[in-house]
Amino acid sequence: MDTLANVAHGFGVALTGINLLYCFIGVFIGTLVGVLPGIGPISAMSLLLPVTLSGTPESGIIMMAGIYYGSMYGGSTTSILVNIPGEAASVVTCIDGHQMAKQGRAGPALGISAFGSFIAGTFALVALMLVAPKLASIAIAFGPAEYFSLMVLGLVVLTFLTQGSMPKALLMACIGVVLGLIGLDSITAQPRLTFGRMELIDGIGLVPVVMGLFGVAEVLLNTEQAIKRDIINAKITQLLPNKEDWQASAGPVARGTLLGFLLGILPGGGAVVASFASYALEKRLSKSPERFGHGAIEGVAGPESANNAAAGGAFIPLMTLGIPPNVVMALLLGAFVIHGLQPGPLLITQNPGLFWGIVASMYIGNVMLLILNLPMIGMWVQLLKLPYNILFPLIILFTILGVYCSSNNVFDVYVMIAFGIIGYFMRKLGYEPAPLVLAFVLGPMLENNLRKSLILSQGDLWTFVQRPISAACLTLALVLLIAPLLPALRKKRELVALDEGA
Amino acid sequence: MNDPTNVKLRLSNSELWGGLIGLGLGGFVIWSGLKLKLGTINDPGSGYVLFYTGILMCVFAGSIIVSAITEGGPTLASRWENVRWSKPLLVIVCLIAFSFALEPLGFLLSSIPLMLLLLRLIDPVRWTLAIPIAVLAPSGMWWVLKRLLLIQLPSGLFGIG
Numbered sequence: 093m094d095t096l097a098n099v100a101h102g103f104g105v106a107l108t109g110i111n112l113l114y115c116f117i118g119v120f121i122g123t124l125v126g127v128l129p130g131i132g133p134i135s136a137m138s139l140l141l142p143v144t145l146s147g148t149p150e151s152g153i154i155m156m157a158g159i160y161y162g163s164m165y166g167g168s169t170t171s172i173l174v175n176i177p178g179e180a181a182s183v184v185t186c187i188d189g190h191q192m193a194k195q196g197r198a199g200p201a202l203g204i205s206a207f208g209s210f211i212a213g214t215f216a217l218v219a220l221m222l223v224a225p226k227l228a229s230i231a232i233a234f235g236p237a238e239y240f241s242l243m244v245l246g247l248v249v250l251t252f253l254t255q256g257s258m259p260k261a262l263l264m265a266c267i268g269v270v271l272g273l274i275g276l277d278s279i280t281a282q283p284r285l286t287f288g289r290m291e292l293i294d295g296i297g298l299v300p301v302v303m304g305l306f307g308v309a310e311v312l313l314n315t316e317q318a319i320k321r322d323i324i325n326a327k328i329t330q331l332l333p334n335k336e337d338w339q340a341s342a343g344p345v346a347r348g349t350l351l352g353f354l355l356g357i358l359p360g361g362g363a364v365v366a367s368f369a370s371y372a373l374e375k376r377l378s379k380s381p382e383r384f385g386h387g388a389i390e391g392v393a394g395p396e397s398a399n400n401a402a403a404g405g406a407f408i409p410l411m412t413l414g415i416p417p418n419v420v421m422a423l424l425l426g427a428f429v430i431h432g433l434q435p436g437p438l439l440i441t442q443n444p445g446l447f448w449g450i451v452a453s454m455y456i457g458n459v460m461l462l463i464l465n466l467p468m469i470g471m472w473v474q475l476l477k478l479p480y481n482i483l484f485p486l487i488i489l490f491t492i493l494g495v496y497c498s499s500n501n502v503f504d505v506y507v508m509i510a511f512g513i514i515g516y517f518m519r520k521l522g523y524e525p526a527p528l529v530l531a532f533v534l535g536p537m538l539e540n541n542l543r544k545s546l547i548l549s550q551g552d553l554w555t556f557v558q559r560p561i562s563a564a565c566l567t568l569a570l571v572l573l574i575a576p577l578l579p580a581l582r583k584k585r586e587l588v589a590l591d592e593g594a
Numbered sequence: 595m596n597d598p599t600n601v602k603l604r605l606s607n608s609e610l611w612g613g614l615i616g617l618g619l620g621g622f623v624i625w626s627g628l629k630l631k632l633g634t635i636n637d638p639g640s641g642y643v644l645f646y647t648g649i650l651m652c653v654f655a656g657s658i659i660v661s662a663i664t665e666g667g668p669t670l671a672s673r674w675e676n677v678r679w680s681k682p683l684l685v686i687v688c689l690i691a692f693s694f695a696l697e698p699l700g701f702l703l704s705s706i707p708l709m710l711l712l713l714r715l716i717d718p719v720r721w722t723l724a725i726p727i728a729v730l731a732p733s734g735m736w737w738v739l740k741r742l743l744l745i746q747l748p749s750g751l752f753g754i755g
Contacts, residue, residue, distance in 0.1 A: 262654045263654040263655055266620075266650050266651045269643070273643065273644060284640055284641075284644065315678070315716050317677060318717065479719075481713065481717035481718070482713065482719060482727065485709050485728075488708075489735065493747075496747065497739065500746070509689045509690070512689065521609075522609075522612075543638045546636065547636065551634065551635035
């Protein structure tokens with residue numbers, strides 16, 4: 093009964109005019125960035141982070157969450173119609189989705205992708221509603237040692253899953269921690285790595301770092317290639333999948349939803365991992381795996397459900413533990429912090445309106461997305477024809493303005509340009525920015541919890557091993573660090589390694 | 595047999611350069627940590643985490659260097675092979691020039707030329723379209739921010755904007 097009362101309270105918050113508007117803006121922009129190749133949810137969320145300052149915390153966070161799960165819907169449109177993934181979680185949808193489109197079945201492919209996403213998104217929300225309060229009540233007992241070990245695990249999982257060599261990803265994570273520690277020490281108030289510049293006393297802002305690494309660097313990388321698009325020009329008809337399509341897709345949607353949700357909760361996991369894992373699972377379970385790659389609807393239904401369920405699941409560690417499991421959630425944490433809120437075990441009890449309002453808005457957002465992505469598919473197809481030579485300069489202009497408006501400080505514009513250039517060269521040399529950004533956000537919390545645990549235990553390092561949750565996290569982190577040294581496991585890692593930054 | 599784009603102990607090995615930069619940064623972080631004082635394990639100081647993170651950076655950078663020497667790595671030139679490398683270079687030059695111009699010239703006088711250059715340099719947009727976009731997009735944004743949201747953008751030495 094409590095849960096129902098809370099959901100009703102949440103709908104009361106989410107259904108206010110301003111929150112409905114922000115929710116619509118969020119899912120609309122999410123679909124837009126999902127549809128446009130080259131701009132992912134991370135770039136869009138970093139661009140719009142300063143906008144959240146203008147409204148209430150509920151409105152800002154509802155919009156940011158909408159961008160994330162909205163992009164999961166929109167990404168499939170580009171994958172199916174153009175064979176270019178709109179964002180990283182839709183890479184796998186290209187394989188069978190575009191083949192279906194070439195065979196004249198773009199409609200059912202788009203349809204099953206939208207319905208699968210809707211079912212998975214709704215399931216993830218129900219599960220979030222039921223699991224989050226329980227987990228939050230357990231998390232109250234967490235001490236600094238548990239938090240430290242969980243953050244270490246999150247960083248190691250992300251570096252494990254990042255494309256390319258693991259030492260490079262770990263080096264990036266370390267650089268992220270160091271960047272996060274710039275500014276005044278929270279315990280001794282001693283300035284660190286400020287080089288005598290007053291602008292660095294408060295540390296480097298998340299907005300210029302992320303906008304530089306994901307916004308500017310992404311534009312620089314995209315200008316290297318003339319983007320060619322093989323758009324399916326035939327009129328898209330019959331979006332509703334037929335009976336056979338539903339029969340073939342029911343299992344993949346259910347399995348993708350469950351798998352995606354579980355992978356979404358894991359630190360370091362997320363929508364990208366979930367979509368690849370679901371595709372591999374469906375291919376393995378299929379009686380005719382040879383159809384995969386040639387237009388099998390299961391290859392669209394499973395991954396598209398999985399990435400949406402994972403997007404919902406990823407909210408659990410952030411909302412209940414205050415630990416972002418991936419870069420997107422790190423940005424959402426940034427939005428919470430901008431408003432002076434700290435997600436964690438006490439968020440649900442201290443700010444029930446905020447938590448349940450966000451959950452309720454996600455239900456509403458999912459319905460909005462179904463409407464945006466099915467009847468209005470023609471509009472998104474038209475958008476795919478938008479010229480990039482006009483879009484890229486505009487993105488640069490928006491990033492400059494976005495960064496300046498977030499702090500009213502020209503220095504942040506310089507920081508963003510510097511990180512944009514550094515991010516471009518990093519990507520060219522095979523260094524992914526995702527571990528850096530997650531570590532940048534977690535760095536100060538990691539340091540704080542490490543120092544607190546050492547002070548509380550009077551310097552006894554066993555405190556991290558004697559506490560069961562902490563010991564389990566560190567053991568798992570150690571296994572993942574050793575895994576790439578074993579040839580069999582290295583091969584498996586290469587199969588699931590992903591480009592989170594796309 | 596020999597792949598000219600994959601080299602071992604050569605200065606053109608991009609992996610080697612990446613590792614060396616990481617090693618240099620790690621060394622700097624260790625030095626900064628020591629300078630800030632490590633404290634004791636009972637009461638870690640401001641440099642404690644920096645110091646150990648620096649050590650980890652050196653370990654990971656060392657591993658990248660060893661792998662670059664033993665297994666080889668792509669040359670720096672091959673990283674920019676078959677791509678339009680001049681385009682990002684031009685955008686970088688424009689952004690650096692913009693960052694120097696922003697404070698003395700102000701937002702409007704620096705962003706209009708930036709937009710025009712980007713519109714003409716990436717994949718040239720025709721002049722009749724590029725000029726209106728370059729003028730209207732920054733001016734429109736400036737008007738919205740200054741008049742509607744009351745956000746003051748840099749106006750520079752000439753006080754324009």
